[in-house]
Amino acid sequence: MQGDKPRRPYRVIADQILELVAENGLAPGDRLPAERELAERFGVSRPSLREALIALEVEGRLDIRMGSGIYVGAPARAAAIEGESPFEVLQARAIVESAIAEEAARRCDPAAVAAMDRILARMAEAMGDPARSLDLDGAFHIAVAMGTGNGLLADMTADIYRLRLSPFFSRLAAHFEGPGTWRLALAEHGAIRDAIAAGDAGAAREAMRHHLTESQRRFCGAFAADAA
Amino acid sequence: MQGDKPRRPYRVIADQILELVAENGLAPGDRLPAERELAERFGVSRPSLREALIALEVEGRLDIRMGSGIYVGAPARAAAIEGESPFEVLQARAIVESAIAEEAARRCDPAAVAAMDRILARMAEAMGDPARSLDLDGAFHIAVAMGTGNGLLADMTADIYRLRLSPFFSRLAAHFEGPGTWRLALAEHGAIRDAIAAGDAGAAREAMRHHLTESQRRFCGAFAADAA
């Protein structure tokens, strides 16, 4: 049972770094202590510390300059990522991905449909494996976006999906995701695929909205159970 | 002037990893070679290789499991996409922002409409100032997204608009943006605002699509002039 995925070790250190930033009231552009000092302070080796720093840099929270030091990054990106609630994520997905599915149906690209088919086949095989199911769920949504032939839309879909994968969201989702719900999702995916393959823009839009609305409904049920 | 920021060393290795994934047709869930093998293959030390792996994990492109291996991550980004072309940006905007305008009209939030009004008034005053017009254009689109009451949608709108502000895009756009076109844009914005205020979802959707399609048409004209 996958349950709660253990936290990545570099995450633990990364959080300690963020706490230090907060405690010292460091603002964008302010300099953190040197790696050697941070490593000693947190009681870890420098390579381990660096892993955490790189994670934070990738997220835009830090800016690392060779020979110079480590600086607090520009806030815009970081703040945005923290702020979204699961409901906002789901709502945004319903709005955006419905429009994307509609466009994919207009274009009706056989290669995209073939990719969806491959993913659906693998989803069917992966029913007992929640992590795998989740991976393939994301891949399916990206494949739909790829069906628009617009790389930016695919990127955006991936970006929203990534929010779906945040630890908080995942912990709650674990309550309602199982073979039963993945079977439902698979059927809903199939309906989306069929509408796109048929070039039926309205149906594709409705199928995607239905899928994400149902997902939201399932999620709300899980949230209520979590609160109880 | 920031110029070209030198590439982060772990990025270089990360890109090599992504190439390897692409060359071998690896799909989500597929396993990569072990760290030791990858480090040898790329001619780097294992800690350096790990830094790249962690960057890719943070981005959701890889999934690293202790004792098990490195796997291609959930929503593999459309890796082939280098940079979004202006046409892709405009198309994506038409698709996504139309859906957003539709949702804003459904919600019909008076505060959002008031915000749009304020921006439109300032746009009218700013006709002779292209930079100001551009700022206000962006602000208007974000205000529409705020009308959905969904912070993530507002963020996404801001993110796409940011692409609109890229140097390449701006250079081309400068050919067709002037008081005449800003007057047209203002009128189009007005139509969007009116549809949203009236709670007419269909009209809002069409007004936004018309605005962005017209913007695209104006842009295509500029592109042709640039090529000549």
Place this chain on the structure above:
DNA sequence: ATGACTGAAGTGGTCTGACCACTTGCCCCG
């Protein structure tokens, strides 16, 4: 023949200590 347990091999995670490349600041000289 099947299932469970154990051990080995392979995996990622971490450390130490050394060295390299880059940046910044200070001092000296013209």
Place this chain on the structure above:
DNA sequence: CGGGGCAAGTGGTCAGACCACTTCAGTCAT
């Protein structure tokens, strides 16, 4: 006062060792 050089401090990388975890294969018991 300005420019150049050097030292100190910074991040970047490496090699080699060891640890914790996972997976798979083989063996034993039922």
